Structure formats: C-alpha cells, structure tokens
Amino acid sequence: MSKIIILLFHVLLSSELKTSNAQTWVKAGYWFSDTKFPISDINSALFTHLICAFADVNSSSYELSVSSTDEQYFSTFTKAVRQKNPSVTTLLSIAGGNANHTTLAYMVSKETYRTSFIDSSTKIARLYGFQGLDLCWVLAHTFLNMKNMGLLFQECRTAVNSEAKNSNQKQLILTTAVQYSPDIDVNVSFPVDLIRNDLDWVHVLAYDYYTPKLSNYTGAHAALYDPSRQANDTDYGIGAWIGRGLSASKLVLGLPFRGYARRLKNPNNSKSNWIGFDDVEVVRIKVSYAREKKLLGYFVWQIPYDDNWVLSSAER
Ligand SMILES: *[C@@H]1O[C@H](CO)[C@@H](O)[C@H](O)[C@H]1NC(C)=O
Ligand SMILES: *[C@@H]1O[C@H](CO)[C@@H](O)[C@H](O)[C@H]1NC(C)=O
Ligand SMILES: *[C@@H]1O[C@H](CO)[C@@H](O)[C@H](O)[C@H]1NC(C)=O
Numbered sequence: 001m002s003k004i005i006i007l008l009f010h011v012l013l014s015s016e017l018k019t020s021n022a023q024t025w026v027k028a029g030y031w032f033s034d035t036k037f038p039i040s041d042i043n044s045a046l047f048t049h050l051i052c053a054f055a056d057v058n059s060s061s062y063e064l065s066v067s068s069t070d071e072q073y074f075s076t077f078t079k080a081v082r083q084k085n086p087s088v089t090t091l092l093s094i095a096g097g098n099a100n101h102t103t104l105a106y107m108v109s110k111e112t113y114r115t116s117f118i119d120s121s122t123k124i125a126r127l128y129g130f131q132g133l134d135l136c137w138v139l140a141h142t143f144l145n146m147k148n149m150g151l152l153f154q155e156c157r158t159a160v161n162s163e164a165k166n167s168n169q170k171q172l173i174l175t176t177a178v179q180y181s182p183d184i185d186v187n188v189s190f191p192v193d194l195i196r197n198d199l200d201w202v203h204v205l206a207y208d209y210y211t212p213k214l215s216n217y218t219g220a221h222a223a224l225y226d227p228s229r230q231a232n233d234t235d236y237g238i239g240a241w242i243g244r245g246l247s248a249s250k251l252v253l254g255l256p257f258r259g260y261a262r263r264l265k266n267p268n269n270s271k272s273n274w275i276g277f278d279d280v281e282v283v284r285i286k287v288s289y290a291r292e293k294k295l296l297g298y299f300v301w302q303i304p305y306d307d308n309w310v311l312s313s314a315e316r
C-alpha cells in the first residue's frame with residue numbers, strides 16, 4: 001500500500017515538474033530592427049519564440065535603454081506578432097554585435113550597476129509585454145568579463161524569481177547568446193556552471209566560422225561537420241558545450257539565414273563569385289541533427305533574410 005502511495009506521489013510530482021519546467025521544442029527567430037522589416041509581415045505561425053533585437057545599456061546609468069526610434073516597434077512587438085500566432089512567446093534581446101563593449105564590461109563589473117541593469121530590464125520587459133530577456137554579448141572574451149557575466153546571470157535569476165512572486169506573474173525566461181563552443185582560449189570560457197544553474201537556455205551562434213573579414217579561406221562558414229578543420233565546426237562546438245556539463249536540453253542551435261560571397265584568387269575564376277550559404281536541404285539536415293542530439297531546438301538569424309519563408313518552413 002505505502003509503495004503504491006509513494007509511486008503515485010512520484011508520478012504526481014514528476015508530472016508537476018514537467019508542466020512547470022519542461023520546455024517544448026523551440027523554433028525561435030530573431031527580428032532585428034535595423035532591417036526595417038515590418039513586424040506585421042513576420043509569419044509568426046512558423047515559430048514558437050520570437051526575439052526582438054536589440055535594446056541597449058545606458059553608458060552612465062547602466063539601465064536598459066531603448067532608442068526612441070525602436071521604442072514604437074518594441075512596445076508593440078508582442079501584440080503585433082500575436083495576430084498570426086496568439087501563443088507565440090516573445091523575448092527582448094539586449095546588446096548585440098554593435099553594442100558598446102566597454103559599457104557592457106562596466107555594467108557587469110559592479111553589483112550596483114548590475115542591479116540597475118536587472119531592475120530596469122525586468123521593468124521594460126513587463127511594460128512592453130515580453131515574456132523573457134536574452135543577453136547577446138558574445139564577445140565578452142576576457143576572464144574577468146566572463147566571471148562578472150556569470151554573477152549577472154545569478155543575480156538575474158534571483159531577481160526574476162522574486163519579481164514573479166511579487167507581481168504574481170510567470171517568471172521571465174532568461175537566455176543568452178553564446179559562441180559556437182564554450183572556450184575562448186585555454187584560460188577563458190563562458191561561465192558554464194552559472195549558465196546551467198540560472199538560465200533557461202542558450203542560443204548557440206553556430207556560424208561565421210570563416211567570414212571575409214576574418215579570413216580568406218573559402219570554407220562553409222557554418223559547416224555541421226568539417227573533416228579538414230575539426231575544431232571549427234558545429235558538431236565540435238555542440239559536443240564541447242555538452243562535454244563541459246551543459247545539458248543538451250539547454251542548447252538551442254543557431255541557423256544562419258545568410259551567406260558570404262568571395263571573389264576567387266584564380267584569375268580564371270575572377271568573374272565567378274563563390275557564395276557559401278545554407279539552403280533548404282542544409283536547414284533540414286541541421287534541424288534533424290538538433291533533434292537527434294536532443295537539443296532544445298533551433299533559432300534563426302534572422303527572420304528578414306528568409307525569402308518567401310522557404311527556410312523557416314523547411315522543417316515541416
Ligand atoms: C542615460 O541615463 C542618464 C541618467 O539617467 C540620462 O540623463 C540620459 O539621458 C540617458 N541616455 C540615454 C541615451 O538614454
Ligand atoms: C562606449 O562607452 C564608453 C563609456 O562607457 C565611452 O567612453 C565610449 O566613448 C563609448 N564608445 C562609443 C564608440 O560610443
Ligand atoms: C593562460 O594563463 C597562464 C597563467 O596565468 C598564462 O601564462 C598564459 O599565457 C595564458 N594563456 C593565454 C592564451 O592567455
């Protein structure tokens with residue numbers, strides 16, 4: 001009898017844990033305001049999560065700031081994308097590639113600055129109707145920045161936890177964008193332990209391994225497997241994250257919806273630009289890979305680059 005009760009208790013407990021923690025397959029897409037792509041044109045039925053990019057950090061108050069141009073779009077983003085998909089979840093992404101690196105490094109460096117950032121970010125997220133926050137600071141790159149970023153994640157979790165209790169709302173989702181592999185060099189890595197404890201998942205930027213700015217090598221810039229350069233492919237990076245102790249169920253694989261064109265060295269080919277990009281078949285292969293590895297899902301960078309929704313519809 002008692003065994004049955006214990007068993008029943010376990011079943012109840014695990015089903016409750018599932019409903020509160022389990023995240024279903026994530027199909028996320030970034031929308032970046034710089035593209036000026038109309039929000040109302042986003043085919044949100046193709047996504048479970050939409051990520052609105054990017055809010056900034058004020059360089060004197062360290063509070064979250066949204067430019068006056070972006071404000072009109074960010075404040076209505078959630079309402080607009082829900083027209084075509086009432087159940088889509090929206091996140092507000094902060095920083096991004098053009099953000100001021102110095103300001104970010106300062107912001108994470110002191111507890112009072114971090115608190116200003118966290119409090120203002122949760123407030124703006126709620127004010128605009130977002131259900132989560134995404135920090136996009138992939139180029140933190142120093143031991144100290146990484147350490148401080150870990151503290152930020154920890155304090156963010158504590159803050160959203162109590163904010164949810166006080167406001168009687170669902171806890172904000174917390175995510176971050178990371179490099180394809182956790183290690184920057186032998187001494188510097190992303191704060192994997194704090195990511196595991198305090199974030200819901202990470203967006204793995206599994207692309208841009210070779211860009212014309214970085215190198216003249218005509219390699220596939222987002223190869224899943226690259227037998228000749230094994231440390232620069234997606235499978236290596238995903239394996240490295242899991243190897244460092246981040247569960248596959250916290251990894252969301254990045255798919256680039258852009259390619260790079262290069263002029264070839266051989267004068268005989270001087271008129272043929274070489275263009276490397278992921279087509280529909282590659283998108284399908286990568287989505288299957290994400291499922292096989294039991295990742296949480298995938299995200300696309302970025303929605304406006306998809307012509308006629310062919311890539312975003314590839315999984316179906
Ligand atoms: C940054 O914050 C300061 C102090 O609150 C404020 O005076 C200033 O206008 C803000 N700057 C921007 C760009 O929002
Ligand atoms: C970045 O922010 C720092 C202060 O946080 C400021 O001194 C610097 O001028 C800013 N850089 C740019 C390019 O705006
Ligand atoms: C790693 O740290 C060691 C010890 O502090 C130092 O000697 C070495 O130069 C560092 N390596 C890199 C790549 O920064």
Ligand SMILES: *[C@@H]1O[C@H](CO)[C@@H](O)[C@H](O)[C@H]1NC(C)=O
Pocket residue numbers: 212213214215216
């Ligand atoms: C690529 O090659 C050109 C021509 O040789 C050179 O000027 C350029 O600096 C190279 N770019 C990189 C990123 O190495």
Ligand SMILES: *[C@@H]1O[C@H](CO)[C@@H](O)[C@H](O)[C@H]1NC(C)=O
Pocket residue numbers: 209210214215217228229230231232
């Ligand atoms: C990975 O790519 C970088 C930049 O192009 C290059 O310097 C490095 O040698 C590559 N690593 C391997 C193992 O091929």
Ligand SMILES: *[C@@H]1O[C@H](CO)[C@@H](O)[C@H](O)[C@H]1NC(C)=O
Pocket residue numbers: 266267268
């Ligand atoms: C370019 O084409 C010519 C004629 O077919 C050939 O002789 C030459 O070897 C080629 N050059 C290179 C660099 O492949």
